[in-house]
Amino acid sequence: MKTKIILCGACGKMGGNVLSLLEGDESAVAVCGVDLFPKEIGIPVYTDFTSVKEEADVIVDFSSAENLKARLEYAKTHKLGIVLASTGFTAEDLAMIDEYAQSVAIFKTANLSLGVNLMQALCKAAAQVLGEQFDVEIIERHHNLKKDAPSGTALMLADTVNEAFEGKKRYVDGRSGIVGAREKSEIGMHAVRGGTIVGEHEVMFAGEDEIITITHSARSKRVFAAGAIRAAKFLRGKGAGKYEMKDLLAEEN
């Protein structure tokens, strides 16, 4: 039986990519969409979850951080899993996600590509080997319409590096003016915005006389849409809790 998906943010760029990939998918289907600005996209689209009539297994969310509670509450009441692919969540949002994860299966990742998942592991290993001798700076580049900065993926990579330093590093967004010498405790975060760049992330380890950079470049948004559909299939029938890419990869391999 096909995994039935409610697509939140159905009329946006990622929503469009998910719908076009689902056209050729034999094991998943979008039963309806939810979007603040509905358009004709071949499935029913509602402006809010209270109007949804279709039965489903999973919500795939590519909308925004706004009005998160409505999505989580719908998932809880209707016993659906939810793939939270939106980014830009506040600390309060993250706490709410943890609370709902006690009763809802939540798959949350700021980046649904396989390559970035591997990049996380490489960055953690590099930080463990290079230690305090190397300064870590993260540079991300995205299209000129992106709303949040630094990107959710950049923050996820920073958190991964920080795990190697037991969470002692602090993140410094950009630098401007007379900021003084760089402190060892910093991870610099730099957000570049322009044109149609899909998403590029670079983690730089700068030491004395040598620099190591680990980079990932997404060439199309389809890679994220494909990851979201995989995540939806993975999540169907799962018990409450928080899941991420490494859980999916462990099950698939």
Ligand SMILES: NC(=O)c1ccc[n+]([C@@H]2O[C@H](COP(=O)([O-])OP(=O)(O)OC[C@H]3O[C@@H](n4cnc5c(N)ncnc54)[C@H](O)[C@@H]3O)[C@@H](O)[C@H]2O)c1
């Ligand atoms: N996790 C990942 O791998 C990944 C990859 C790409 C994009 N994203 C994230 O997905 C989100 C969407 O990206 P996009 O490029 O498609 O953006 P977009 O602006 O093109 O589309 C967002 C759509 O969601 C709708 N929307 C916004 N807030 C809503 C709400 N509260 N309820 C219902 N609908 C709402 C908008 O009307 C719009 O149609 C962003 O947060 C982006 O950062 C995540």
